[in-house]
Amino acid sequence: DTEVTQTPKHLVMGMTNKKSLKCEQHMGHRAMYWYKQKAKKPPELMFVYSYEKLSINESVPSRFSPECPNSSLLNLHLHALQPEDSALYLCASSPGTVGTGELFFGEGSRLTVL
Amino acid sequence: GESVGLHLPTLSVQEGDNSIINCAYSNSASDYFIWYKQESGKGPQFIIDIRSNMDKRQGQRVTVLLNKTVKHLSLQIAATQPGDSAVYFCAENLSPHGNNRLAFGKGNQVVVIP
Numbered sequence: 001d002t003e004v005t006q007t008p009k010h011l012v013m014g015m016t017n018k019k020s021l022k023c024e025q026h027m028g029h030r031a032m033y034w035y036k037q038k039a040k041k042p043p044e045l046m047f048v049y050s051y052e053k054l055s056i057n058e059s060v061p062s063r064f065s066p067e068c069p070n071s072s073l074l075n076l077h078l079h080a081l082q083p084e085d086s087a088l089y090l091c092a093s094s095p096g097t098v099g100t101g102e103l104f105f106g107e108g109s110r111l112t113v114l
Numbered sequence: 115g116e117s118v119g120l121h122l123p124t125l126s127v128q129e130g131d132n133s134i135i136n137c138a139y140s141n142s143a144s145d146y147f148i149w150y151k152q153e154s155g156k157g158p159q160f161i162i163d164i165r166s167n168m169d170k171r172q173g174q175r176v177t178v179l180l181n182k183t184v185k186h187l188s189l190q191i192a193a194t195q196p197g198d199s200a201v202y203f204c205a206e207n208l209s210p211h212g213n214n215r216l217a218f219g220k221g222n223q224v225v226v227i228p
Contacts, residue, residue, distance in 0.1 A: 004157075031214060033214075037164050040121065040122055040221075041218060041220075041221075042203050042218030042220060042221055043158060043203075043218050044218075045216065045217075048213050048214070050212075050213065055209045055212075055213055056213050056215065057196030059141070090158070092157070094214055097212055097214045098147075098164040098211055098212060098214075099214060100146045100148065100165070101146050101148045101205060101206075101207035101209065101214055101216050102148065102160045102162060102163060103158075103160065103214065103216070104160070105158045105159065106157050107155070107156050107157050108156075108157050114226060
Protein backbone atom coordinates (compact mmCIF):
# COMPACT_ATOMS: atom_id res chain seq x y z
CA ASP A 1 0.00 0.00 0.00
CA THR A 2 1.68 3.20 -1.18
CA GLU A 3 -1.21 5.56 -0.63
CA VAL A 4 -1.97 8.45 1.63
CA THR A 5 -5.73 8.66 2.05
CA GLN A 6 -7.46 11.88 3.00
CA THR A 7 -11.08 12.38 4.02
CA PRO A 8 -13.29 14.14 3.28
CA LYS A 9 -12.39 15.13 -0.28
CA HIS A 10 -14.58 18.21 -0.01
CA LEU A 11 -15.78 20.11 3.03
CA VAL A 12 -17.94 23.21 3.33
CA MET A 13 -18.22 24.79 6.73
CA GLY A 14 -19.40 27.96 8.36
CA MET A 15 -17.19 30.19 10.45
CA THR A 16 -18.68 28.89 13.70
CA ASN A 17 -18.44 25.20 12.85
CA LYS A 18 -16.01 22.62 14.19
CA LYS A 19 -14.82 20.01 11.74
CA SER A 20 -11.86 17.70 11.23
CA LEU A 21 -9.76 16.55 8.30
CA LYS A 22 -8.33 13.06 8.46
CA CYS A 23 -5.28 11.45 6.90
CA GLU A 24 -4.15 7.84 6.96
CA GLN A 25 -1.13 5.94 5.65
CA HIS A 26 -0.11 2.31 6.01
CA MET A 27 3.39 2.51 4.60
CA GLY A 28 5.01 2.44 8.04
CA HIS A 29 6.13 6.03 7.63
CA ARG A 30 7.08 7.83 10.84
CA ALA A 31 6.80 11.40 9.61
CA MET A 32 3.55 13.09 8.59
CA TYR A 33 2.86 16.58 7.33
CA TRP A 34 0.04 19.06 6.75
CA TYR A 35 0.34 21.51 3.87
CA LYS A 36 -2.03 24.24 2.73
CA GLN A 37 -2.36 25.08 -0.95
CA LYS A 38 -4.25 28.03 -2.40
CA ALA A 39 -5.27 28.04 -6.04
CA LYS A 40 -2.35 28.53 -8.46
CA LYS A 41 0.09 28.62 -5.55
CA PRO A 42 2.70 26.18 -4.21
CA PRO A 43 1.99 24.07 -1.11
CA GLU A 44 2.90 25.78 2.17
CA LEU A 45 4.04 23.75 5.16
CA MET A 46 1.84 23.97 8.24
CA PHE A 47 2.87 21.14 10.60
CA VAL A 48 5.35 18.28 10.80
CA TYR A 49 4.95 15.25 13.05
CA SER A 50 7.91 12.99 13.69
CA TYR A 51 7.31 9.74 15.55
CA GLU A 52 3.89 11.03 16.61
CA LYS A 53 5.31 14.18 18.15
CA LEU A 54 4.80 17.67 16.76
CA SER A 55 8.20 18.85 15.55
CA ILE A 56 7.30 21.88 13.43
CA ASN A 57 4.46 24.40 13.66
CA GLU A 58 4.97 27.04 10.99
CA SER A 59 3.28 29.75 13.06
CA VAL A 60 -0.14 28.43 12.13
CA PRO A 61 -3.12 30.15 13.82
CA SER A 62 -4.59 28.21 16.74
CA ARG A 63 -7.89 27.76 14.91
CA PHE A 64 -6.01 24.89 13.21
CA SER A 65 -5.18 22.12 15.67
CA PRO A 66 -3.24 19.05 14.52
CA GLU A 67 -3.36 15.67 16.21
CA CYS A 68 -1.44 12.46 15.60
CA PRO A 69 -3.25 9.64 17.45
CA ASN A 70 -0.83 6.99 16.15
CA SER A 71 1.83 6.55 13.52
CA SER A 72 -0.72 5.87 10.78
CA LEU A 73 -3.18 8.68 11.44
CA LEU A 74 -3.04 12.44 11.29
CA ASN A 75 -5.94 14.78 11.96
CA LEU A 76 -6.42 18.49 11.50
CA HIS A 77 -9.12 19.97 13.71
CA LEU A 78 -10.76 23.13 12.44
CA HIS A 79 -12.61 25.67 14.54
CA ALA A 80 -13.75 29.26 13.94
CA LEU A 81 -12.15 29.43 10.52
CA GLN A 82 -12.20 32.45 8.24
CA PRO A 83 -13.16 32.57 4.55
CA GLU A 84 -9.49 33.13 3.68
CA ASP A 85 -8.74 29.69 5.12
CA SER A 86 -10.51 28.17 2.12
CA ALA A 87 -7.87 26.07 0.36
CA LEU A 88 -6.73 22.57 -0.50
CA TYR A 89 -5.27 20.89 2.58
CA LEU A 90 -2.69 18.26 1.71
CA CYS A 91 -1.41 15.53 3.96
CA ALA A 92 1.92 13.87 3.24
CA SER A 93 4.14 11.24 4.79
CA SER A 94 7.75 10.12 4.57
CA PRO A 95 9.72 7.22 6.05
CA GLY A 96 11.42 9.59 8.48
CA THR A 97 12.26 13.25 8.69
CA VAL A 98 15.86 12.78 7.60
CA GLY A 99 16.14 12.44 3.86
CA THR A 100 16.05 14.00 0.46
CA GLY A 101 12.57 15.45 0.72
CA GLU A 102 10.62 12.73 -1.04
CA LEU A 103 7.15 13.03 0.43
CA PHE A 104 4.10 10.95 -0.42
CA PHE A 105 1.08 13.22 -0.75
CA GLY A 106 -2.61 12.47 -0.54
CA GLU A 107 -5.08 13.98 -2.97
CA GLY A 108 -6.09 16.64 -0.49
CA SER A 109 -9.24 17.88 1.21
CA ARG A 110 -10.75 20.92 -0.47
CA LEU A 111 -12.12 23.20 2.22
CA THR A 112 -14.56 26.04 1.65
CA VAL A 113 -15.34 28.36 4.56
CA LEU A 114 -18.52 30.40 4.17
CA GLY B 115 -8.13 37.21 -0.97
CA GLU B 116 -6.97 35.77 -4.27
CA SER B 117 -5.54 38.07 -6.92
CA VAL B 118 -7.83 38.36 -9.91
CA GLY B 119 -6.26 36.94 -13.05
CA LEU B 120 -3.46 35.15 -11.22
CA HIS B 121 -1.93 32.57 -13.52
CA LEU B 122 1.04 30.26 -13.63
CA PRO B 123 3.87 30.50 -16.16
CA THR B 124 2.84 28.09 -18.88
CA LEU B 125 4.90 25.98 -21.25
CA SER B 126 3.02 24.62 -24.26
CA VAL B 127 4.85 21.75 -25.91
CA GLN B 128 4.05 19.50 -28.83
CA GLU B 129 3.67 15.83 -28.00
CA GLY B 130 6.97 14.08 -28.62
CA ASP B 131 9.10 17.18 -28.14
CA ASN B 132 11.36 17.76 -25.16
CA SER B 133 10.32 20.08 -22.33
CA ILE B 134 12.54 22.19 -20.11
CA ILE B 135 11.24 23.72 -16.91
CA ASN B 136 13.37 26.15 -14.95
CA CYS B 137 13.49 27.13 -11.31
CA ALA B 138 15.53 29.54 -9.23
CA TYR B 139 16.13 28.78 -5.58
CA SER B 140 17.13 31.10 -2.79
CA ASN B 141 19.11 29.24 -0.14
CA SER B 142 22.69 28.52 -1.14
CA ALA B 143 22.99 26.18 1.86
CA SER B 144 20.22 23.83 0.67
CA ASP B 145 21.46 20.27 0.28
CA TYR B 146 18.65 18.57 -1.61
CA PHE B 147 16.46 19.74 -4.44
CA ILE B 148 13.36 17.97 -5.59
CA TRP B 149 10.90 18.17 -8.49
CA TYR B 150 7.23 17.41 -7.95
CA LYS B 151 4.45 17.02 -10.50
CA GLN B 152 0.88 17.96 -9.62
CA GLU B 153 -1.92 16.90 -11.93
CA SER B 154 -5.29 18.58 -11.76
CA GLY B 155 -7.25 17.42 -8.71
CA LYS B 156 -4.35 15.46 -7.24
CA GLY B 157 -1.62 15.92 -4.70
CA PRO B 158 2.00 16.55 -5.70
CA GLN B 159 3.92 13.49 -6.85
CA PHE B 160 7.69 13.09 -6.43
CA ILE B 161 9.57 12.95 -9.74
CA ILE B 162 13.28 13.16 -9.03
CA ASP B 163 15.74 14.68 -6.59
CA ILE B 164 19.34 15.82 -6.72
CA ARG B 165 21.89 16.45 -4.02
CA SER B 166 23.93 19.63 -4.01
CA ASN B 167 27.18 17.75 -4.70
CA MET B 168 25.83 16.70 -8.12
CA ASP B 169 25.28 18.66 -11.34
CA LYS B 170 23.04 16.24 -13.14
CA ARG B 171 20.84 13.28 -12.39
CA GLN B 172 18.80 11.19 -14.79
CA GLY B 173 15.63 9.22 -14.29
CA GLN B 174 13.17 7.64 -16.64
CA ARG B 175 12.61 10.28 -19.36
CA VAL B 176 13.58 13.04 -16.92
CA THR B 177 16.87 14.79 -16.18
CA VAL B 178 17.50 17.33 -13.47
CA LEU B 179 20.33 19.83 -13.80
CA LEU B 180 21.68 21.87 -10.92
CA ASN B 181 23.77 25.03 -11.29
CA LYS B 182 24.82 26.09 -7.83
CA THR B 183 26.74 29.10 -9.10
CA VAL B 184 23.56 30.86 -10.19
CA LYS B 185 21.21 28.89 -7.90
CA HIS B 186 19.28 27.44 -10.80
CA LEU B 187 17.55 24.11 -11.23
CA SER B 188 15.97 22.69 -14.35
CA LEU B 189 13.90 19.66 -15.25
CA GLN B 190 14.09 18.20 -18.72
CA ILE B 191 11.37 15.84 -19.90
CA ALA B 192 12.18 13.81 -22.99
CA ALA B 193 9.54 12.91 -25.57
CA THR B 194 6.76 14.72 -23.72
CA GLN B 195 3.50 12.80 -23.53
CA PRO B 196 -0.09 13.97 -22.84
CA GLY B 197 0.18 12.46 -19.35
CA ASP B 198 2.97 14.95 -18.62
CA SER B 199 0.44 17.82 -18.62
CA ALA B 200 0.56 19.12 -15.05
CA VAL B 201 1.99 21.81 -12.80
CA TYR B 202 5.63 21.22 -11.92
CA PHE B 203 7.12 22.52 -8.68
CA CYS B 204 10.73 22.59 -7.67
CA ALA B 205 11.43 22.39 -3.96
CA GLU B 206 14.46 22.76 -1.75
CA ASN B 207 14.87 20.83 1.46
CA LEU B 208 15.74 23.42 4.06
CA SER B 209 16.45 20.83 6.76
CA PRO B 210 17.33 17.41 5.28
CA HIS B 211 18.92 16.26 8.52
CA GLY B 212 15.73 16.67 10.46
CA ASN B 213 12.11 17.64 9.75
CA ASN B 214 12.24 17.64 5.93
CA ARG B 215 11.16 21.26 5.68
CA LEU B 216 10.45 21.74 2.01
CA ALA B 217 10.12 25.17 0.41
CA PHE B 218 8.27 24.92 -2.89
CA GLY B 219 8.87 27.21 -5.85
CA LYS B 220 6.06 28.98 -7.68
CA GLY B 221 5.19 26.27 -10.17
CA ASN B 222 5.13 25.98 -13.94
CA GLN B 223 2.18 24.71 -15.94
CA VAL B 224 3.05 22.32 -18.77
CA VAL B 225 0.42 21.82 -21.46
CA VAL B 226 1.08 19.05 -23.97
CA ILE B 227 -0.49 19.55 -27.38
CA PRO B 228 -1.42 16.23 -29.03
